[in-house]
Amino acid sequence: xxxxxxxxxxxxxxxxEEMKKQLITFATMIIFTIIAFLIVGSGMMSKxxxxxxxxxxxxxxxxxxxxxxxxxxxxxxxxxxxxxxxxVWAAVLTVAALSLIxxx
Amino acid sequence: MSTAIAxxxxxxxxxxxxxxTVDHKKIGKLYLYGGGFFFLLGGLEALFIRIQLIKPENDFxxxxxxxxxxxxxxxxxxxxxxxxxLLGLMNAIMPLQIGxxxxxFPFVNALGFWLFLxxxxxxxxxxxxxxxxxxxxxxxxLSTSSPGHGVDYYVLGLQISGAxxxxxxxxxxxxxxxxxxxxxxYMRMPLFSWTTFxxxxxxxxxxxxxxxxxxxxxxxRMFGSAFFxxxxxxxxxxxxxxxxxxxxxxxxILILPAFGIFSEIFATFAKKRLFGYTAMVFATILIAFLxxxxxxxxxxxxxxxxxxxxxxxxxxxxxxxxxxxKIFNWLLxxxxxxxxxxxxxxxxxxxxxxxxxxxxxxxxxxxxxADYQYHDSYFVVAHFHYVIVGGVxxxxxxxLHYWWPxxxxxxxxxxxxxxxxxxxxxxxxxxxxxxxxLGLMGMPRxxxxxxxxxxxxxxxxxxxxxxxxxxxxxxxxxxNAIYSWLKEEPAPQDPWDGRTLEWAxxxxxxxxxxxxxxxxxxxxxxxxxxxEGNGKxxxxxxxxxxxxxxxxxxxxxxxxxxxxxxxxxxxxxxTDFAYILLFGGMAIALICMLIRSLKDDHGYHITKEELEKExx
Amino acid sequence: MSHDHSLNPETxxxxxxxxxxxxxxxxxxxxxxxxxxxxxxxxLFGTYxxxxxxxxxxxxxxxxxxxxxxxxxxxxxxTSSLTSVYAMYHMKNNDFKKxxxxxGITGLLGIAFLGCEIYEFYHYIHEYGxxxxxxxxxxxxxxxxxxxxxxxxxxxxxxxxxxIRNAKRGLNLYNAPKFNTFSLYWHFIDVxxxxxxxxxxxxxxxx
Numbered sequence: 001x002x003x004x005x006x007x008x009x010x011x012x013x014x015x016x017e018e019m020k021k022q023l024i025t026f027a028t029m030i031i032f033t034i035i036a037f038l039i040v041g042s043g044m045m046s047k048x049x050x051x052x053x054x055x056x057x058x059x060x061x062x063x064x065x066x067x068x069x070x071x072x073x074x075x076x077x078x079x080x081x082x083x084x085x086x087x088v089w090a091a092v093l094t095v096a097a098l099s100l101i102x103x104x
Numbered sequence: 105m106s107t108a109i110a111x112x113x114x115x116x117x118x119x120x121x122x123x124x125t126v127d128h129k130k131i132g133k134l135y136l137y138g139g140g141f142f143f144l145l146g147g148l149e150a151l152f153i154r155i156q157l158i159k160p161e162n163d164f165x166x167x168x169x170x171x172x173x174x175x176x177x178x179x180x181x182x183x184x185x186x187x188x189x190l191l192g193l194m195n196a197i198m199p200l201q202i203g204x205x206x207x208x209f210p211f212v213n214a215l216g217f218w219l220f221l222x223x224x225x226x227x228x229x230x231x232x233x234x235x236x237x238x239x240x241x242x243x244x245x246l247s248t249s250s251p252g253h254g255v256d257y258y259v260l261g262l263q264i265s266g267a268x269x270x271x272x273x274x275x276x277x278x279x280x281x282x283x284x285x286x287x288x289x290y291m292r293m294p295l296f297s298w299t300t301f302x303x304x305x306x307x308x309x310x311x312x313x314x315x316x317x318x319x320x321x322x323x324x325r326m327f328g329s330a331f332f333x334x335x336x337x338x339x340x341x342x343x344x345x346x347x348x349x350x351x352x353x354x355x356x357i358l359i360l361p362a363f364g365i366f367s368e369i370f371a372t373f374a375k376k377r378l379f380g381y382t383a384m385v386f387a388t389i390l391i392a393f394l395x396x397x398x399x400x401x402x403x404x405x406x407x408x409x410x411x412x413x414x415x416x417x418x419x420x421x422x423x424x425x426x427x428x429x430k431i432f433n434w435l436l437x438x439x440x441x442x443x444x445x446x447x448x449x450x451x452x453x454x455x456x457x458x459x460x461x462x463x464x465x466x467x468x469x470x471x472x473x474a475d476y477q478y479h480d481s482y483f484v485v486a487h488f489h490y491v492i493v494g495g496v497x498x499x500x501x502x503x504l505h506y507w508w509p510x511x512x513x514x515x516x517x518x519x520x521x522x523x524x525x526x527x528x529x530x531x532x533x534x535x536x537x538x539x540x541x542l543g544l545m546g547m548p549r550x551x552x553x554x555x556x557x558x559x560x561x562x563x564x565x566x567x568x569x570x571x572x573x574x575x576x577x578x579x580x581x582x583x584n585a586i587y588s589w590l591k592e593e594p595a596p597q598d599p600w601d602g603r604t605l606e607w608a609x610x611x612x613x614x615x616x617x618x619x620x621x622x623x624x625x626x627x628x629x630x631x632x633x634x635x636e637g638n639g640k641x642x643x644x645x646x647x648x649x650x651x652x653x654x655x656x657x658x659x660x661x662x663x664x665x666x667x668x669x670x671x672x673x674x675x676x677x678x679t680d681f682a683y684i685l686l687f688g689g690m691a692i693a694l695i696c697m698l699i700r701s702l703k704d705d706h707g708y709h710i711t712k713e714e715l716e717k718e719x720x
Numbered sequence: 721m722s723h724d725h726s727l728n729p730e731t732x733x734x735x736x737x738x739x740x741x742x743x744x745x746x747x748x749x750x751x752x753x754x755x756x757x758x759x760x761x762x763x764l765f766g767t768y769x770x771x772x773x774x775x776x777x778x779x780x781x782x783x784x785x786x787x788x789x790x791x792x793x794x795x796x797x798x799t800s801s802l803t804s805v806y807a808m809y810h811m812k813n814n815d816f817k818k819x820x821x822x823x824g825i826t827g828l829l830g831i832a833f834l835g836c837e838i839y840e841f842y843h844y845i846h847e848y849g850x851x852x853x854x855x856x857x858x859x860x861x862x863x864x865x866x867x868x869x870x871x872x873x874x875x876x877x878x879x880x881x882x883x884i885r886n887a888k889r890g891l892n893l894y895n896a897p898k899f900n901t902f903s904l905y906w907h908f909i910d911v912x913x914x915x916x917x918x919x920x921x922x923x924x925x926x927x
Contacts, residue, residue: 011734019809026802040922050926058918062911070907080751087755090309091762098766101408102341208745278749312760329859337774337856701881
């Protein structure tokens, strides 16, 4: 029983530290979002510069969601990663096809 | 003991059992019955097509009905015959092969089946008011402007059954990842289980594109949106892309399980370990991977430009490499083997040359420049029937003969089996070989009539004669199934001296599959034990309580709800009365989901004592 | 209450959502489903990108979109993602009440988001006459954003069902996987929204 509470304390501590990381992740995501909206709202960048930058910001945010909020960085997520990356690959092909090789 | 009870049970009890079952073996059988029924229907449609084309300017069926026939034949055969027959085999065999007591989501498995069945019924109900007539590919704007409700039935039928297939795919994936028996590593899985895994991945990534495509078509036809309406800025090519992003992986979803089946059969009846197992696994994965990047080869003549066409042409030809690896591995498995030739083996042996012809014409049509000549001609028709009939249908028939003892406790009659094989095999080549030449002579596909004195008469006549041979073969197979059920003795366990785990299961297969999960010590798990003189699997666990899922009627009712809602969607364009069906059906389905969510379903346990008693 | 004692152990394991085979299956099944959803939304995004300039002389994306509302919606949904992380944090600490509280907040944020979206659509239709049927751009826009909204709505129904069902009996190994799969699904909705606000609204505003 004593042993049990000990491990519980240990896990609680672990969870707490994990939660701190999550908060940092969240803060970063919010900052990224604000930057993205600022870029567009202020009109400070040309289209050619703004669009790739917006996409990069979005991709980083999404990676944070997957790896931190959804725990893909943890152990036991190998098969999960395979399927998500598979889906992403199929998604990239689909979007590329529909934006590049449909003639008008 | 249990069979005696089964025979006494009333029809209603059996019906209720099948309506509520979540047992993967029974669901497998249901898939086979459903898929078999639609296969006969699709075959009948094919026969009508061939009779219409037996002579020049025939008027056996009208032009409109002919369009409906070709559309329904293609749609039915791909979505409602080949797919469910393969899913049925996977359901019945794959969990046994990997040493699992059940699939990961038995409830979802049942739901997948009922969605498929109701989707198939939905599609075929359209015969009453006018079937879809825009081809199985339903290209826009032909499909958006097709009058009546035919294409609406196509959309809803495929949408409902597609959802079921997606569920089936996820279910198989999780089963294989999480529920393999102790010692069954990925690289010890039999090829059929491997191909099940790989095609489930393909289902997972390919079907959503179809789902979206069908939604867009549905919105255009029923709710006035403008995706494909050029006047409002729509674009027809979107449909072609979405359809083929799904459609090309789909053909690999069909053929890869057949590859798995042949790998099992060749190894078993050549009494040899499968040659190049590792290469076979990686070839399968490579085919799946490449199969995702070649869809635009169906669209060479659309005008995507020479660069795009070249990229897709080369990617397509690359698939011939892993496929070639497989062909050579099968040949080398046979080489020097102690070969038994029976019906299952005949279908498998016939597959190799037939499929290779289809593969070679595949490389021909992949040559994008030459494809302008082949496109939409009978050459293409011949090509895809060589791969789909020569590959998938032969595979399904081989698998049925091979696994019939596990699924139905009978060995199919060999004489009838051989008769069916030879007539079907000869009929198949009669029907389709000549079509290559008809295509090269300029006969376009999907045409209702052709004119005489254009050199097409004899070829079409021969083709139709072949279709009758194939019909005869199918009927003999059906007769064989009934005959063996009534006249043959129950099959022994492991009649073929098998190599893989499914042959280590007691007959009749208990509903929990394995009393004790087996310990797998290598590839061809059972064969290893046989070679070491054990003859049976070593258990990996002591006899203990077995956890089993409860049966449920909810999957049936939920699917029925979507089925009813489908009619609502179709007819709300005509009458407001249909909204009752739409909302009523959706309500039924959603309430079923809610019940499923709220009502705890812990399943039940078969206790150790019961298990020990059953053994006596 | 569950009669199965193995589902109500004396002490909860560290990862209650993955302690049973059913839990592991649910976990993996939902992830694989999300892999498929990725392609589903990619198809919708692709369709949108193909048709975003097909306005048929109706309003363009630059004329339509206002950034203020979208920014608010983004903040609502991002925050709801964090609150569901908090809920899972308390689930792992076996603190059922706090988990329910944070899940409740997640739900409220989701409702607020959905409210904004409905207002936005209403605004477009009545101020600009920009509808599902007015142009290919309209069809693609409402379909993409609407599919996402539908996912939010479904998530809210799901959340209320499991919250109400388990309100009285607390956490056990049978329902922990359900909460966990919901939270994964909810994060995924957020992922999709990140792409929607970037690709549809921000890039639409840039031109």
